[in-house]
Amino acid sequence: MSYILGTNLNSNKQVKIALTRIFGIGPKKAIQVCDQLGLSDTIKVNKLTKYQFDQILKIISQNYLVDSELKRVIQRDIKRLISIGCYRGFRHNAGLPLRGQRTHTNAKTCRKLRYVSIRS
Structure with missing residues (x-):
């Protein structure tokens, strides 16, 4: 196991797949990082050198x-939505779906959690 940016990367996986374990790095960004370093698509994490790890860390950071x-930015954006009192902020605060999904038959989990938090 290799440790980078607070995440353990599986040594037996390809670099582009292992990088997706980092929160905020998806498949597309992982491929971009590999392309910037000139890494092969099939190279595995355990074959990387210390220098290559440092380069990956440098590019990502x-x-x-x-x-x-990223988590801090997301939380700040949600707090901003709540503070300005917009619809999305209200839905965040109530624990309901934000983007127009129906709640009559779906979203039972968030409605259940809302019910528990209101009663507590």
Whole structure:
């Protein structure tokens, strides 16, 4: 196991697949990082050198918001929506779906959680 940006990467997986374990790095960004470094598509994590790990860390930290930074930005955006009192902020606060999904038959889990939190 290799440890990078607070995430354990599986040593037996390809680099482009293992990088997707980092919060904020999806398949497309993982492929972009590999292309910037000139890594092969089939190279595995356990075949990387220390220098290549440092380069991956450098590229990700310079170009992308990941892990705790990204979570902080998301939470700040949600708090902003709640504070300005918009519809999406209200739905976040109530624990309901935001984007127009129906709640009569679906979204039972969030309605159940809302019921528990209101009663507590």
